[in-house]
Amino acid sequence: MISNRTIATVLAGLVVCSLAMTPVAGAQQSDTEPSLVVEVDESGDAMVTLTMTYDLDSDEEADAFESLKSDEEAQTDALDRYEGNMQSVADTASDRTDRSMAVTAESVAVERHDDVGVLSMTVEWTNFAEMDGDDLVLTEPFASGYETDRPLTVVAPDGYHVSEATPTPDSESDDTATWAAGTDLDGFELVLTADGEAATGADETDDADGDDSLPGFGIGAAIAALIGAAMLARRR
Numbered sequence: 001m002i003s004n005r006t007i008a009t010v011l012a013g014l015v016v017c018s019l020a021m022t023p024v025a026g027a028q029q030s031d032t033e034p035s036l037v038v039e040v041d042e043s044g045d046a047m048v049t050l051t052m053t054y055d056l057d058s059d060e061e062a063d064a065f066e067s068l069k070s071d072e073e074a075q076t077d078a079l080d081r082y083e084g085n086m087q088s089v090a091d092t093a094s095d096r097t098d099r100s101m102a103v104t105a106e107s108v109a110v111e112r113h114d115d116v117g118v119l120s121m122t123v124e125w126t127n128f129a130e131m132d133g134d135d136l137v138l139t140e141p142f143a144s145g146y147e148t149d150r151p152l153t154v155v156a157p158d159g160y161h162v163s164e165a166t167p168t169p170d171s172e173s174d175d176t177a178t179w180a181a182g183t184d185l186d187g188f189e190l191v192l193t194a195d196g197e198a199a200t201g202a203d204e205t206d207d208a209d210g211d212d213s214l215p216g217f218g219i220g221a222a223i224a225a226l227i228g229a230a231m232l233a234r235r236r
Contacts, residue, residue, distance in 0.1 A: 032118050034150035034181075038128070040192060042157045044136055046128035047106065048086065051120040052150075056112070065117040069110040079108040082121045090125060093140035102126045134194040136160065142188035152185070153178040156192040164191035 032053050039047045056062040068074060083105040090101040106122040129136040138154065156162060156175040166189045169177040177190060 032113050032116055035153060036148060036150055037153045037155065038138075039155045040129050040136060040138070040157055040160075042136075042159070044127055044129040044131050046125045047122055048125050048128070049120055049122040050082070051118060053119075054117045056115050056117050062112075062115075062117075065110075065112065068119075069112065069117075075108045075110060078119075079105045079121050083123050086123050086125070089141050094127075096140045096144060097130065099127050099130060101128065129192070135163070136192040138190040138192075139188060142185045144186070146185050146188070148181060148183070148185075150181050151178055152183070154190055159195050160192045161195055162190065163193035164189065166190075 032051075034053055035049075035051045037049045037051070039049070041047075054061075054065070056065055083103055087103040090103050094101040102125075104124045104126075106124050108122070109118075109120045111118045111120075129138045131137075136157075142152070151170075154162075154177050161174045162169075162172060162177050165172070165177050166187060167179070167183065167185065170180040170183070171178045179185065
């Protein structure tokens with residue numbers, strides 16, 4: 001049996017691995033894709049959900065993932081560490097925008113869809129978007145050196161629509177915009193406008209001094225490390 005300590009130790013590495021943007025093995029062949037989804041509400045706060053997937057090609061990998069699925073303590077530990085990592089990103093974004101931001105852990109889910117394991121973690125991010133009249137404007141943390149190995153999707157709150165977007169989204173509806181993995185998001189700006197209102201544009205947000213770039217949100221190869229360490233513990 002895989003011990004709680006083994007799983008917790010591997011999950012502790014999630015924060016370290018989250019800064020290394022490495023594609024998840026086999027994800028493009030699965031029905032459930034890795035993603036970063038930002039659901040904005042009318043106050044400018046957002047639910048930010050990171051999803052990563054892993055192909056469970058062998059019984060050992062499947063058993064290891066099932067061990068994680070049944071270990072609530074390890075899941076909570078992963079979410080707490082993800083929260084801390086995102087708060088670090090928020091602190092940098094806050095300095096750039098001169099707008100106070102805070103990140104709070106919300107939920108974690110571990111699910112299996114046939115031979116695909118899915119780990120999703122959600123945090124609530126206050127003041128993610130700037131309120132500009134009737135508009136909600138998103139810039140940081142995407143505008144300055146953000147990198148991603150997974151699609152980024154922003155969902156507008158009820159009663160809002162996407163009125164301006166830079167760079168041009170790869171897919172778009174009235175209330176949703178998605179950028180493909182690997183898109184250069186430097187200079188990112190997204191304006192969400194209340195229905196019935198014309199787009200007003202957004203004032204440029206000055207960056208803080210310095211050229212530090214913000215890391216991406218991806219967990220990258222961490223789930224592979226989880227499976228590998230769990231398999232090693234199982235063999236022992």
